[in-house]
Amino acid sequence: MSILNLHKEVFSKIKYPFSLPELLYSYDALEPYIDAKTMQIHHQKHHGGYVNGINEVFSRYEQLQKYALWEVLQNLDEIAEKFDIPAEDVEKIVNMGGGHLNHTFFWYIMGPNKEVDKELEGLIKELFGSMEEFKAVFSEIATKHFGSGWAFFVINQDGDYELYSLLNQDNPYLLGDKPIIGLDVWEHAYYLKYQNRRAEYIRNWWNVLKVL
Ligand SMILES: [Fe+2]
Incomplete structure:
Protein backbone atom coordinates (compact mmCIF):
# COMPACT_ATOMS: atom_id res chain seq x y z
CA MET A 1 0.00 0.00 0.00
CA SER A 2 1.39 3.38 -0.91
CA ILE A 3 1.17 6.08 1.71
CA LEU A 4 -0.56 8.08 -1.00
CA ASN A 5 -3.58 5.83 -0.36
CA LEU A 6 -3.59 6.61 3.33
CA HIS A 7 -6.95 8.30 3.10
CA LYS A 8 -8.66 5.12 1.94
CA GLU A 9 -6.59 2.64 3.92
CA VAL A 10 -6.37 4.42 7.26
CA PHE A 11 -8.48 7.54 7.66
CA SER A 12 -11.70 6.28 6.10
CA LYS A 13 -11.81 3.49 8.71
CA ILE A 14 -11.66 5.78 11.75
CA LYS A 15 -15.24 5.87 13.05
CA TYR A 16 -17.10 5.96 16.36
CA PRO A 17 -16.58 4.27 18.80
CA PHE A 18 -12.94 5.31 18.54
CA SER A 19 -10.17 3.23 20.02
CA LEU A 20 -6.50 3.71 20.70
CA PRO A 21 -4.71 1.83 17.90
CA GLU A 22 -2.05 -0.71 18.84
CA LEU A 23 1.42 0.33 17.77
CA LEU A 24 2.95 -1.91 15.11
CA TYR A 25 6.21 -1.89 17.12
CA SER A 26 7.30 -1.77 20.75
CA TYR A 27 7.75 1.43 22.71
CA ASP A 28 11.52 1.07 22.61
CA ALA A 29 11.67 0.24 18.89
CA LEU A 30 12.42 3.81 17.82
CA GLU A 31 15.38 4.16 20.20
CA PRO A 32 17.76 5.94 20.20
CA TYR A 33 15.92 8.58 18.17
CA ILE A 34 12.68 8.53 20.17
CA ASP A 35 12.95 7.08 23.65
CA ALA A 36 10.63 4.42 25.07
CA LYS A 37 9.31 6.58 27.90
CA THR A 38 8.28 9.35 25.50
CA MET A 39 6.61 6.83 23.20
CA GLN A 40 4.70 5.20 26.07
CA ILE A 41 3.41 8.46 27.55
CA HIS A 42 2.70 9.91 24.12
CA HIS A 43 0.71 6.89 23.00
CA SER A 59 -21.48 9.78 22.52
CA ARG A 60 -23.67 12.89 22.99
CA TYR A 61 -24.45 13.35 19.28
CA GLU A 62 -25.88 10.18 17.81
CA GLN A 63 -26.22 11.94 14.45
CA LEU A 64 -22.43 12.19 14.19
CA GLN A 65 -21.80 8.51 14.72
CA LYS A 66 -22.48 7.46 11.14
CA TYR A 67 -19.70 9.68 9.78
CA ALA A 68 -16.02 8.87 9.51
CA LEU A 69 -14.07 11.29 11.67
CA ASP A 84 -26.96 22.41 16.38
CA ILE A 85 -23.60 21.69 17.99
CA PRO A 86 -22.44 24.52 20.28
CA ALA A 87 -19.05 26.19 19.80
CA GLU A 88 -17.44 24.51 22.80
CA ASP A 89 -18.22 21.06 21.40
CA VAL A 90 -17.04 22.11 17.93
CA GLU A 91 -13.76 23.09 19.56
CA LYS A 92 -13.55 19.69 21.28
CA ILE A 93 -14.14 17.96 17.95
CA VAL A 94 -11.28 19.95 16.38
CA ASN A 95 -8.88 19.30 19.27
CA MET A 96 -9.80 15.75 20.28
CA GLY A 97 -10.75 14.51 16.81
CA GLY A 98 -7.72 16.12 15.22
CA GLY A 99 -5.54 14.70 18.01
CA HIS A 100 -6.85 11.20 17.33
CA LEU A 101 -6.37 11.39 13.54
CA ASN A 102 -2.98 13.06 13.76
CA HIS A 103 -1.53 10.54 16.18
CA THR A 104 -3.00 7.46 14.49
CA PHE A 105 -1.28 8.56 11.31
CA PHE A 106 1.96 9.53 13.07
CA TRP A 107 2.42 6.02 14.56
CA TYR A 108 1.55 4.51 11.22
CA ILE A 109 4.21 6.26 9.15
CA MET A 110 7.02 5.56 11.63
CA GLY A 111 8.85 2.33 12.39
CA ILE A 124 8.79 13.92 -3.91
CA LYS A 125 11.79 13.77 -6.24
CA GLU A 126 9.61 15.03 -9.04
CA LEU A 127 8.22 17.89 -6.93
CA PHE A 128 11.35 18.92 -5.02
CA GLY A 129 14.20 17.74 -7.22
CA SER A 130 15.68 15.58 -4.45
CA MET A 131 14.81 13.97 -1.15
CA GLU A 132 17.35 16.21 0.58
CA GLU A 133 15.54 19.31 -0.63
CA PHE A 134 12.16 18.00 0.55
CA LYS A 135 13.60 17.17 3.97
CA ALA A 136 15.24 20.58 4.24
CA VAL A 137 12.03 22.47 3.43
CA PHE A 138 9.85 20.27 5.63
CA SER A 139 12.34 20.45 8.52
CA GLU A 140 12.49 24.22 8.33
CA ILE A 141 8.70 24.51 8.55
CA ALA A 142 8.64 22.11 11.51
CA THR A 143 11.51 23.83 13.29
CA LYS A 144 10.12 27.33 12.85
CA HIS A 145 6.54 26.48 13.84
CA PHE A 146 5.83 28.56 16.92
CA GLY A 147 4.38 26.65 19.87
CA SER A 148 2.47 23.37 19.71
CA GLY A 149 1.44 21.91 16.39
CA TRP A 150 2.30 19.77 13.41
CA ALA A 151 4.16 20.05 10.12
CA PHE A 152 2.33 18.44 7.21
CA PHE A 153 2.85 17.39 3.60
CA VAL A 154 -0.61 17.22 2.05
CA ILE A 155 -2.55 16.93 -1.17
CA ASN A 156 -5.17 19.63 -1.56
CA GLN A 157 -8.57 19.55 -3.26
CA ASP A 158 -7.07 20.70 -6.58
CA GLY A 159 -4.66 17.77 -6.53
CA ASP A 160 -1.68 19.99 -5.70
CA TYR A 161 0.84 19.13 -3.00
CA GLU A 162 1.58 21.52 -0.17
CA LEU A 163 3.77 21.81 2.90
CA TYR A 164 2.64 23.78 5.93
CA SER A 165 2.33 23.72 9.69
CA LEU A 166 -0.88 23.90 11.73
CA LEU A 167 -1.47 24.91 15.32
CA ASN A 168 -2.37 22.56 18.17
CA GLN A 169 -4.18 19.43 16.89
CA ASP A 170 -5.62 21.05 13.78
CA ASN A 171 -5.73 18.50 10.99
CA PRO A 172 -5.45 19.12 7.22
CA TYR A 173 -8.99 17.75 6.72
CA LEU A 174 -10.25 20.95 8.37
CA LEU A 175 -8.92 22.76 5.27
CA GLY A 176 -10.19 20.12 2.85
CA ASP A 177 -6.68 18.70 2.39
CA LYS A 178 -5.51 15.12 2.84
CA PRO A 179 -2.39 14.49 4.97
CA ILE A 180 0.45 12.37 3.57
CA ILE A 181 3.29 13.00 6.04
CA GLY A 182 2.93 14.64 9.46
CA LEU A 183 5.38 15.47 12.21
CA ASP A 184 4.31 16.18 15.78
CA VAL A 185 6.24 19.16 17.15
CA TRP A 186 4.40 19.41 20.46
CA GLU A 187 6.90 19.37 23.31
CA HIS A 188 5.25 16.17 24.58
CA ALA A 189 6.71 14.45 21.49
CA TYR A 190 10.34 15.16 22.35
CA TYR A 191 10.89 17.07 25.60
CA LEU A 192 12.01 14.17 27.85
CA LYS A 193 14.91 13.36 25.58
CA TYR A 194 15.61 16.58 23.72
CA GLN A 195 14.33 19.30 26.10
CA ASN A 196 14.30 22.51 24.03
CA ARG A 197 16.33 21.03 21.13
CA ARG A 198 13.48 20.69 18.65
CA ALA A 199 15.78 20.94 15.61
CA GLU A 200 17.76 17.90 16.81
CA TYR A 201 14.54 15.92 17.34
CA ILE A 202 13.45 16.79 13.81
CA ARG A 203 16.83 15.84 12.32
CA ASN A 204 16.68 12.48 14.09
CA TRP A 205 13.04 11.89 13.24
CA TRP A 206 13.87 11.20 9.60
CA ASN A 207 15.58 8.00 10.81
CA VAL A 208 12.30 6.61 12.14
CA LEU A 209 10.05 7.86 9.38
CA LYS A 210 9.51 4.42 7.88
CA VAL A 211 8.11 5.46 4.53
CA LEU A 212 10.96 7.68 3.26
FE1 LIG B 1 1.53 14.27 20.11
Missing part, protein backbone atom coordinates in the same frame (compact mmCIF):
# COMPACT_ATOMS: atom_id res chain seq x y z
CA GLN A 44 -1.10 5.90 26.19
CA LYS A 45 -1.64 9.24 27.89
CA HIS A 46 -1.71 11.88 25.17
CA HIS A 47 -3.25 9.91 22.33
CA GLY A 48 -5.37 7.96 24.83
CA GLY A 49 -6.69 11.28 26.13
CA TYR A 50 -7.71 12.41 22.64
CA VAL A 51 -9.52 9.11 22.04
CA ASN A 52 -11.46 9.44 25.30
CA GLY A 53 -12.25 13.08 24.51
CA ILE A 54 -13.61 12.47 21.03
CA ASN A 55 -15.63 9.45 22.22
CA GLU A 56 -17.20 11.60 24.90
CA VAL A 57 -18.35 14.23 22.37
CA PHE A 58 -19.60 11.71 19.80
CA TRP A 70 -12.36 12.93 8.66
CA GLU A 71 -15.77 13.73 7.14
CA VAL A 72 -16.84 15.52 10.29
CA LEU A 73 -13.63 17.57 10.35
CA GLN A 74 -13.81 18.41 6.65
CA ASN A 75 -17.44 19.55 6.86
CA LEU A 76 -17.43 20.83 10.40
CA ASP A 77 -19.22 24.17 9.91
CA GLU A 78 -22.03 22.59 7.94
CA ILE A 79 -22.39 19.62 10.33
CA ALA A 80 -22.31 21.85 13.43
CA GLU A 81 -25.08 23.97 12.01
CA LYS A 82 -27.18 21.01 10.88
CA PHE A 83 -27.03 19.26 14.27
CA PRO A 112 12.20 0.86 13.33
CA ASN A 113 12.91 -0.42 9.82
CA LYS A 114 12.71 1.52 6.60
CA GLU A 115 10.01 0.42 4.16
CA VAL A 116 10.47 3.19 1.63
CA ASP A 117 7.33 4.01 -0.28
CA LYS A 118 8.62 4.11 -3.85
CA GLU A 119 5.57 5.90 -5.19
CA LEU A 120 5.89 8.64 -2.59
CA GLU A 121 9.64 8.85 -3.06
CA GLY A 122 9.20 9.26 -6.82
CA LEU A 123 6.60 11.97 -6.34
Whole structure:
Protein backbone atom coordinates (compact mmCIF):
# COMPACT_ATOMS: atom_id res chain seq x y z
CA MET A 1 0.00 0.00 0.00
CA SER A 2 1.39 3.38 -0.91
CA ILE A 3 1.17 6.08 1.71
CA LEU A 4 -0.56 8.08 -1.00
CA ASN A 5 -3.58 5.83 -0.36
CA LEU A 6 -3.59 6.61 3.33
CA HIS A 7 -6.95 8.30 3.10
CA LYS A 8 -8.66 5.12 1.94
CA GLU A 9 -6.59 2.64 3.92
CA VAL A 10 -6.37 4.42 7.26
CA PHE A 11 -8.48 7.54 7.66
CA SER A 12 -11.70 6.28 6.10
CA LYS A 13 -11.81 3.49 8.71
CA ILE A 14 -11.66 5.78 11.75
CA LYS A 15 -15.24 5.87 13.05
CA TYR A 16 -17.10 5.96 16.36
CA PRO A 17 -16.58 4.27 18.80
CA PHE A 18 -12.94 5.31 18.54
CA SER A 19 -10.17 3.23 20.02
CA LEU A 20 -6.50 3.71 20.70
CA PRO A 21 -4.71 1.83 17.90
CA GLU A 22 -2.05 -0.71 18.84
CA LEU A 23 1.42 0.33 17.77
CA LEU A 24 2.95 -1.91 15.11
CA TYR A 25 6.21 -1.89 17.12
CA SER A 26 7.30 -1.77 20.75
CA TYR A 27 7.75 1.43 22.71
CA ASP A 28 11.52 1.07 22.61
CA ALA A 29 11.67 0.24 18.89
CA LEU A 30 12.42 3.81 17.82
CA GLU A 31 15.38 4.16 20.20
CA PRO A 32 17.76 5.94 20.20
CA TYR A 33 15.92 8.58 18.17
CA ILE A 34 12.68 8.53 20.17
CA ASP A 35 12.95 7.08 23.65
CA ALA A 36 10.63 4.42 25.07
CA LYS A 37 9.31 6.58 27.90
CA THR A 38 8.28 9.35 25.50
CA MET A 39 6.61 6.83 23.20
CA GLN A 40 4.70 5.20 26.07
CA ILE A 41 3.41 8.46 27.55
CA HIS A 42 2.70 9.91 24.12
CA HIS A 43 0.71 6.89 23.00
CA GLN A 44 -1.10 5.90 26.19
CA LYS A 45 -1.64 9.24 27.89
CA HIS A 46 -1.71 11.88 25.17
CA HIS A 47 -3.25 9.91 22.33
CA GLY A 48 -5.37 7.96 24.83
CA GLY A 49 -6.69 11.28 26.13
CA TYR A 50 -7.71 12.41 22.64
CA VAL A 51 -9.52 9.11 22.04
CA ASN A 52 -11.46 9.44 25.30
CA GLY A 53 -12.25 13.08 24.51
CA ILE A 54 -13.61 12.47 21.03
CA ASN A 55 -15.63 9.45 22.22
CA GLU A 56 -17.20 11.60 24.90
CA VAL A 57 -18.35 14.23 22.37
CA PHE A 58 -19.60 11.71 19.80
CA SER A 59 -21.48 9.78 22.52
CA ARG A 60 -23.67 12.89 22.99
CA TYR A 61 -24.45 13.35 19.28
CA GLU A 62 -25.88 10.18 17.81
CA GLN A 63 -26.22 11.94 14.45
CA LEU A 64 -22.43 12.19 14.19
CA GLN A 65 -21.80 8.51 14.72
CA LYS A 66 -22.48 7.46 11.14
CA TYR A 67 -19.70 9.68 9.78
CA ALA A 68 -16.02 8.87 9.51
CA LEU A 69 -14.07 11.29 11.67
CA TRP A 70 -12.36 12.93 8.66
CA GLU A 71 -15.77 13.73 7.14
CA VAL A 72 -16.84 15.52 10.29
CA LEU A 73 -13.63 17.57 10.35
CA GLN A 74 -13.81 18.41 6.65
CA ASN A 75 -17.44 19.55 6.86
CA LEU A 76 -17.43 20.83 10.40
CA ASP A 77 -19.22 24.17 9.91
CA GLU A 78 -22.03 22.59 7.94
CA ILE A 79 -22.39 19.62 10.33
CA ALA A 80 -22.31 21.85 13.43
CA GLU A 81 -25.08 23.97 12.01
CA LYS A 82 -27.18 21.01 10.88
CA PHE A 83 -27.03 19.26 14.27
CA ASP A 84 -26.96 22.41 16.38
CA ILE A 85 -23.60 21.69 17.99
CA PRO A 86 -22.44 24.52 20.28
CA ALA A 87 -19.05 26.19 19.80
CA GLU A 88 -17.44 24.51 22.80
CA ASP A 89 -18.22 21.06 21.40
CA VAL A 90 -17.04 22.11 17.93
CA GLU A 91 -13.76 23.09 19.56
CA LYS A 92 -13.55 19.69 21.28
CA ILE A 93 -14.14 17.96 17.95
CA VAL A 94 -11.28 19.95 16.38
CA ASN A 95 -8.88 19.30 19.27
CA MET A 96 -9.80 15.75 20.28
CA GLY A 97 -10.75 14.51 16.81
CA GLY A 98 -7.72 16.12 15.22
CA GLY A 99 -5.54 14.70 18.01
CA HIS A 100 -6.85 11.20 17.33
CA LEU A 101 -6.37 11.39 13.54
CA ASN A 102 -2.98 13.06 13.76
CA HIS A 103 -1.53 10.54 16.18
CA THR A 104 -3.00 7.46 14.49
CA PHE A 105 -1.28 8.56 11.31
CA PHE A 106 1.96 9.53 13.07
CA TRP A 107 2.42 6.02 14.56
CA TYR A 108 1.55 4.51 11.22
CA ILE A 109 4.21 6.26 9.15
CA MET A 110 7.02 5.56 11.63
CA GLY A 111 8.85 2.33 12.39
CA PRO A 112 12.20 0.86 13.33
CA ASN A 113 12.91 -0.42 9.82
CA LYS A 114 12.71 1.52 6.60
CA GLU A 115 10.01 0.42 4.16
CA VAL A 116 10.47 3.19 1.63
CA ASP A 117 7.33 4.01 -0.28
CA LYS A 118 8.62 4.11 -3.85
CA GLU A 119 5.57 5.90 -5.19
CA LEU A 120 5.89 8.64 -2.59
CA GLU A 121 9.64 8.85 -3.06
CA GLY A 122 9.20 9.26 -6.82
CA LEU A 123 6.60 11.97 -6.34
CA ILE A 124 8.79 13.92 -3.91
CA LYS A 125 11.79 13.77 -6.24
CA GLU A 126 9.61 15.03 -9.04
CA LEU A 127 8.22 17.89 -6.93
CA PHE A 128 11.35 18.92 -5.02
CA GLY A 129 14.20 17.74 -7.22
CA SER A 130 15.68 15.58 -4.45
CA MET A 131 14.81 13.97 -1.15
CA GLU A 132 17.35 16.21 0.58
CA GLU A 133 15.54 19.31 -0.63
CA PHE A 134 12.16 18.00 0.55
CA LYS A 135 13.60 17.17 3.97
CA ALA A 136 15.24 20.58 4.24
CA VAL A 137 12.03 22.47 3.43
CA PHE A 138 9.85 20.27 5.63
CA SER A 139 12.34 20.45 8.52
CA GLU A 140 12.49 24.22 8.33
CA ILE A 141 8.70 24.51 8.55
CA ALA A 142 8.64 22.11 11.51
CA THR A 143 11.51 23.83 13.29
CA LYS A 144 10.12 27.33 12.85
CA HIS A 145 6.54 26.48 13.84
CA PHE A 146 5.83 28.56 16.92
CA GLY A 147 4.38 26.65 19.87
CA SER A 148 2.47 23.37 19.71
CA GLY A 149 1.44 21.91 16.39
CA TRP A 150 2.30 19.77 13.41
CA ALA A 151 4.16 20.05 10.12
CA PHE A 152 2.33 18.44 7.21
CA PHE A 153 2.85 17.39 3.60
CA VAL A 154 -0.61 17.22 2.05
CA ILE A 155 -2.55 16.93 -1.17
CA ASN A 156 -5.17 19.63 -1.56
CA GLN A 157 -8.57 19.55 -3.26
CA ASP A 158 -7.07 20.70 -6.58
CA GLY A 159 -4.66 17.77 -6.53
CA ASP A 160 -1.68 19.99 -5.70
CA TYR A 161 0.84 19.13 -3.00
CA GLU A 162 1.58 21.52 -0.17
CA LEU A 163 3.77 21.81 2.90
CA TYR A 164 2.64 23.78 5.93
CA SER A 165 2.33 23.72 9.69
CA LEU A 166 -0.88 23.90 11.73
CA LEU A 167 -1.47 24.91 15.32
CA ASN A 168 -2.37 22.56 18.17
CA GLN A 169 -4.18 19.43 16.89
CA ASP A 170 -5.62 21.05 13.78
CA ASN A 171 -5.73 18.50 10.99
CA PRO A 172 -5.45 19.12 7.22
CA TYR A 173 -8.99 17.75 6.72
CA LEU A 174 -10.25 20.95 8.37
CA LEU A 175 -8.92 22.76 5.27
CA GLY A 176 -10.19 20.12 2.85
CA ASP A 177 -6.68 18.70 2.39
CA LYS A 178 -5.51 15.12 2.84
CA PRO A 179 -2.39 14.49 4.97
CA ILE A 180 0.45 12.37 3.57
CA ILE A 181 3.29 13.00 6.04
CA GLY A 182 2.93 14.64 9.46
CA LEU A 183 5.38 15.47 12.21
CA ASP A 184 4.31 16.18 15.78
CA VAL A 185 6.24 19.16 17.15
CA TRP A 186 4.40 19.41 20.46
CA GLU A 187 6.90 19.37 23.31
CA HIS A 188 5.25 16.17 24.58
CA ALA A 189 6.71 14.45 21.49
CA TYR A 190 10.34 15.16 22.35
CA TYR A 191 10.89 17.07 25.60
CA LEU A 192 12.01 14.17 27.85
CA LYS A 193 14.91 13.36 25.58
CA TYR A 194 15.61 16.58 23.72
CA GLN A 195 14.33 19.30 26.10
CA ASN A 196 14.30 22.51 24.03
CA ARG A 197 16.33 21.03 21.13
CA ARG A 198 13.48 20.69 18.65
CA ALA A 199 15.78 20.94 15.61
CA GLU A 200 17.76 17.90 16.81
CA TYR A 201 14.54 15.92 17.34
CA ILE A 202 13.45 16.79 13.81
CA ARG A 203 16.83 15.84 12.32
CA ASN A 204 16.68 12.48 14.09
CA TRP A 205 13.04 11.89 13.24
CA TRP A 206 13.87 11.20 9.60
CA ASN A 207 15.58 8.00 10.81
CA VAL A 208 12.30 6.61 12.14
CA LEU A 209 10.05 7.86 9.38
CA LYS A 210 9.51 4.42 7.88
CA VAL A 211 8.11 5.46 4.53
CA LEU A 212 10.96 7.68 3.26
FE1 LIG B 1 1.53 14.27 20.11
